[in-house]
Each structure stands twice: as C-alpha cells, then as structure tokens.
Amino acid sequence: MDFSIMFWGNTTLESNSEKKYELLMKATQYADENNFKAVWIPERHFHPWGGLFPNPAVVCAALATVTKQIRLRAGSVVAPLHHPARIAEEWSIVDNLSNGRVELAMASGWKDDDFVVAPERYANRKSEHAKAVEMVSALWRGEARDFKNGSGDMVSVKTYPRPIQADLPLWITSAGSIKSMTRAGNGGFDLLTHLLGQSFEELDQKIKQYQAYRVNGGFKTPGKVALMLHTYLGQDVAEVKKTVEKPLSAYLQQSIELAIPADLRSQWESADTTLRDKMVEESFNRYFDTSALMGSPQMCEKVIEKVKNLGVTDICCLIDFGLSNEQVLNSLKLLKTLKEQFK
Secondary structure, eight states, X not given: OEEEEEOOOBOOTTOOOTTTTHHHHHHHHHHHHTTOOEEEEOOOOSSSBTTTOSOHHHHHHHHHTTOSSOEEEEEEEEGGGSOHHHHHHXXXXXXXXXXXXXXXXEEOOOOGGGGGGSGGGSTTHHHHHHHHHHHHHHHHTTOOEEEEOTTSOEEEEOOSSOOXXXXXXXXXXXXXXXXXXXXXXXXXXEEEEEOTTOOHHHHHHHHXXXXXXXXXXXXXXXXXXXXXXXXXXXXXXXXXXHHHHHHHHHHHHHHHHHHSOGGGHHHHHTSOHHHHHHHHHHHHHHHHXXXXXXXXXXXXXXXXXXXXXXXOOEEEEEOOXXXXXHHHHHHHHHHHHHHGGGO
C-alpha cells in the first residue's frame, strides 16, 4: 500500500494572507522526507472549494524545486479545458525540473461553470477527454500530431522540451461511473477515485469491473487504484471527531452545492436552513464513520486493511479541509508511523 497526500481544500479566496500555500509547502516537504509516495494537486476554477489550485502544473513546478523523491501527480488535469499540446509542454517542464517525477490523472470535468474558459467543449467533454489522453501520450513520446494553425492549415507538431520520462504515467479520474472505469481499464491506465457518492460496497464492485476491463484490453496486471480519503489522525477518537466536525461539515456542504445539477440548484438554495443543516449533519456522520481515514491509528488501521482488500493500492490522504497547519502536520506524524506497517 502506498500513501500519498492530496490537496483540494476550501479556502477564502478574498484573503490577502501571504501564507496561502504554507501548508502545501510544509506538508509536501515533510511527505518527501518521510517516504510518502506522491502529492496530488487538483485543477479547480472559480470557487473557494479547491480554488487555490487553478493550475496544477504551476504548483508542481514550485514543488519540484523543494523536493527530491516524492512523485508529483496532477489530480486531476481537466483535459477538455486545454489544448493537448499545451498539456504536454507544461508538464514536460515539470518533469525536467523534478528529474522525471511527473504523473497525470486526467479528468473530463463535470462542473459547467469551470468551462467558462472553453464553453464550446462542455457538451462533448467526454470525447474531448478521450482524444486528449491519446494525444498527450503520443506527444510525450515524441510523436508528431496534426493541428490547425493560425492560417487554418493543418501542420505537424512535436512538443518541447523533451521530458525525462519516456512514457507519461497516466491515471483516469472517475467519480464512479462505469464508462470512466471502462475507459481506464480498456486503455491500461491507472485509476483515481473517491468515496463521495459511492459506498465501499459499490467501490468493491467497480474495482472488480475495472480490473476485468484491463483483462479485456489485453493487460496482464491489475493496475493501480488510488482512493482519496479525508484524513486526520489523533490518539482519541472522540476528540478527533470534535476537531473535524465543523471544518469537514463545511467542506461537505461545499461539495453538495457543487454536485447539484444546474436545474436543481435553485431548490437547494431555497431549501429550509434547518433541513439543509440536517442533511449536512447526516452526511458528516456517515462520512466520518464509513468514508474517511479519521480517528485513532488503531481505528484507521482497520480502514486501511479494508480498502487494501478491495484492491486499492494508493491511499490519497486529503489533508487541507479546514484544520490548522499545526493540526495537519501533527496528524501526518501519526500517519507516517501508521504507514510503516503497510510497506
């Protein structure tokens, strides 16, 4: 079992604090020094939920200069928002700066507002995603691809600088849909997923299906499966729950608001405050009890064993959901000791 850290937290974008990225730098350097496998950086736009990370390539370029061994993973690049050649160029720079530590999870995107930068691609984002995965992989290998230039002519393009890694390690991001699992399996890609909206039982079946798709695609290995889990460890379970209740509840409310389809958004916004608070409270209790890596090390050990038996190979510990830097770093110390049991 590999252990990574992941960022996708809630932030107040209006803040003028000069320490917006202090936790990112300190936690990543700690993870690098203590043999965590990777750091995952998301791509999020126009919302406090994850809004510190509109460009994971820029963030990972900064991290490349202050780390030595930790893998630098995009979790995820929203492929339809970008030209494939641009993705290959930017991440090749990071691969050079990090001496070959780049990995990309690529997603099709889901939030309509994110597509302000490419509104024409929203309707066909699934097919755009599939094309981008193929093109970025080919460009990374040094192959040429044809694109239309400013004069309307098709030209053959190769991208520079050339990366350190001959092949780009690619993950497909799935919120749990069978179609994305199929694409990941048939294409021989690794899989990044989470438990927001799916249970352990559902995840178990989907991982089995993903592995079966890999077999159908002619791949002999089961593939890597990374699972995002909100993470906070402490010695006392009751104290941990009390500590995380407010920030995690706020985080889950943000995710509920963003996940609601546009045609139902007004119903949520006009819902009775008491009802909304009750929904968030129920969501927090369910998530804390069944879908997170939270509690004492002994309690979390059982969760790790459970997901390991499902076929998860990498736990992505989401750490920046509203706790103080000191709390997060203290939790990482306990997590470091715990992960040593799963080498």
